[in-house]
Amino acid sequence: DAKTTQPNSMESNEEEPVHLPCNHSTISGTDYIHWYRQLPSQGPEYVIHGLTSNVNNRMASLAIAEDRKSSTLILHRATLRDAAVYYCIPLRDTDKLIFGTGTRLQVFP
Amino acid sequence: DAGVTQSPTHLIKTRGQQVTLRCSPISGHKSVSWYQQVLGQGPQFIFQYYEKEERGRGNFPDRFSARQFPNYSSELNVNALLLGDSALYLCASSKLAGAGAYTQYFGPGTRLTVL
Numbered sequence: 001d002a003k004t005t006q007p008n009s010m011e012s013n014e015e016e017p018v019h020l021p022c023n024h025s026t027i028s029g030t031d032y033i034h035w036y037r038q039l040p041s042q043g044p045e046y047v048i049h050g051l052t053s054n055v056n057n058r059m060a061s062l063a064i065a066e067d068r069k070s071s072t073l074i075l076h077r078a079t080l081r082d083a084a085v086y087y088c089i090p091l092r093d094t095d096k097l098i099f100g101t102g103t104r105l106q107v108f109p
Numbered sequence: 110d111a112g113v114t115q116s117p118t119h120l121i122k123t124r125g126q127q128v129t130l131r132c133s134p135i136s137g138h139k140s141v142s143w144y145q146q147v148l149g150q151g152p153q154f155i156f157q158y159y160e161k162e163e164r165g166r167g168n169f170p171d172r173f174s175a176r177q178f179p180n181y182s183s184e185l186n187v188n189a190l191l192l193g194d195s196a197l198y199l200c201a202s203s204k205l206a207g208a209g210a211y212t213q214y215f216g217p218g219t220r221l222t223v224l
Contacts, residue, residue: 032210043113043199043215044152051210087151095142095203095211096165099151 002027002090009104012078020073020103022088027068031090035062035073036097039084044099047073047086083107111135113202113216121222122190130185130219134202140164141183142213143175144199152199158183159205187221195223 005023012018024033034049048055048062050071055062061074075082085102114133122128134141140159144152157165158177172188181202187194197220201213 043201043218046212046214049210049212085151091210094165095140095157095213096154096167097142097144097152097201097213098154102151 002031002092004088004090004100006086006088006100006103008101009106011106011108012075013108014079015077018075018078018082018105018107020075020086020088020105021070022072023070024088024090025069027090028092029068031092033062033064033068033071034089034091034097035060035086036089036099037082037084037086038102039081044087044097045084049091078105078107080107080109113200113214115198115200115216115219117219118217119220119222121224123224124190124192126190126223127186127188128190128221130187130198130200130221132183132185132200132202132216134181134183134200135214138202138204138214139181140203140205140211141177141181142201142203143183143185144201145169146197146199146218148196155185190223192223195221197221 035047036044038044063072087102142157143155146152154167156175161177177183197218199218200216203211
């Protein structure tokens, strides 16, 4: 299983962009990079995933480094509802999600 | 469409008892996974079932068991409860299994308290 490193916490003001980094230097060529988040008192929620190319969806964008050893989750305009713990999870041929410590994002009004 | 549902929402048991937690996946989803989340930590993988067969097992003792039914719903059983089993138990479903590319959808969880 690929190891990941994320900052313990980050802060943002409402309506500002947020860039959440993740290092996954031991990732293999076939590992998908998934991001999930967990809001307080809720189950985890899928955010986005990708393999090699940058990806966009209605929630966020995922920028994957060319060497795939790191990725960045981008929230274009943070809202109070985006306050959560964000997990970066490489996955290969399995559905077993290994949640590390994640990044706790605080959003201020 | 309804999301993943779990029952009960909360449960209080005493040490040594047995508990059964239930999960109904999203309609059309054939894979169900179970996770345990202790307070202050990230979820830990317990089991995955796909088409009624076990596809994966995490590092949990044999007191933990699960099964999947023909309608793809699932039960998680924990025997001989310990205080350390107190946690939020999460169920997740996905359409298919494997390949690392499938989105998993989580339910709200069952909060188990062991006294």
